[in-house]
Amino acid sequence: MIQLKNVYKSFGDRTILNDISVTFEKGKTNLIIGQSGSGKTVLLKSIVGLLEIDSGDIIYGDTNFTTSDFLTKKEIRKQIGMLFQGGALFDSSTVEENVGFPLDMFTDMTDEEKLERVNFCLKRVRLENANHLFPSEISGGMKKRVAIARAIALQPKYLFCDEPNSGLDPMTSIIIDNLIKEITEEYEITTIVNTHDMNSVMEIGDKVVFIYKGNKSWEGSKDDIFHSDNETLNDFVFASPLGKKIKSLVRSA
């Protein structure tokens, strides 16, 4: 579980996050949604510690990450897996080396054990026989899957995904979404996904947090969205004519 208590973050005079308090539950896929520039990425980067917050608390399990010392933060980070928007795979390393990197760095596994674990992770994301390919030789969807395999290599307690579907076609997006959901439930991890893809929201959103202009505007489940009276949420989620039609159909039903 990850808890955020009264989190504030600003850059100069611009307040980006304004008093955000929310709890992300274990074993669930938690989604942060919002328009571009609403503060989603800043929030995600603040949670993982890439950005320092101005005030408030970020609590992983029982440990207050914000007030922790360097070594405690480092230990928590070893329990974090992250899927970046572009995959963030190491260009000069093969798929196998990318997935095996956390194992090289933080375990004393033998080469055979490492290879076994790497192959297991690649199989888990349905990406076999790609071990010796470089990131430049694989598609966007495959890159995302390699990044997920790397993120789960050390069996993390927390998984963060920043726009996992950006640049992917709808079919591949569904595959990635389902993979994230399956892994979350299988390993009982706390997953936070940053997205503005409404298909993802409807597909995997156990809990949805809507950020609007740096404020937490709404939170609930994916089913609650259809019955919400929050105007900014409705404007965002059902912006398209198709979205409006779906909402009216659900409400009338």
Add this chain to the structure above:
Amino acid sequence: MLPKGLFYHLGQYYMLMGKVFAKPEKHKLFYKQFVKEVSALGLSSLGIIAIISLFMGAVITIQTAYNTENPLLPPYLIGLAARDSILLEFSSTMIALILAGKVGSSIASELGTMRVTEQIDALEIMGVNSAGYLILPKITAAMAFNPFLCLVSMTVGIFGGWLVGTAVGVITTEQYIIGIQYAFEPYYITYSVIKTIVFAFIITSISAYYGYNVEGGSLEVGRSSTRAVVYSSVVILLFNLILTQLLLS
């Protein structure tokens, strides 16, 4: 504005170096990266260093011959002047400036690209000291291998001077050999190697600083690469002056 900017960058640079020289997380991985960097930064520069040194040695010999066309001056002076120019200045400072262009821009663009594509963030989130993991092997590899490049440059430069000097007839082989042996001071080689080690640190650390701290996109990566070459070159020239005064006076 200039002093504020200068002190800001100096402070950031020293903070980065603090992270770089922290104990490596895994020595095995450090050695693996070190070997990779020796190949990427050192061995790959061998060809260009040899070619430039050969031609510079040749040009220095011809120019010295042209400037000493005087029957009162012994011909072996051409070899002596070529040797001292190559040993004292060319193989350390000029080669460092060339490497600042080749290696410095490569380091800055590599790290800058890693920064803008979030590869450095990925390392940090894993709990890895990204600065230590990425930069320390580059600095140590260059400091270990560049003295070898310096020695290669000296050898090839002196050889180039003989090859072209005798080919165009400005000096005989005998006179050239007498010249390069005359009043030879072995300390000149030590002096040159010391300078090369310091310059290797300057090139790699300054370039890494500019690459590691890139903000923005591909345009900024290009700019950081240019800054890395410019500032490395200026600092090399400054330290060349300081080291020359310290080591030769």
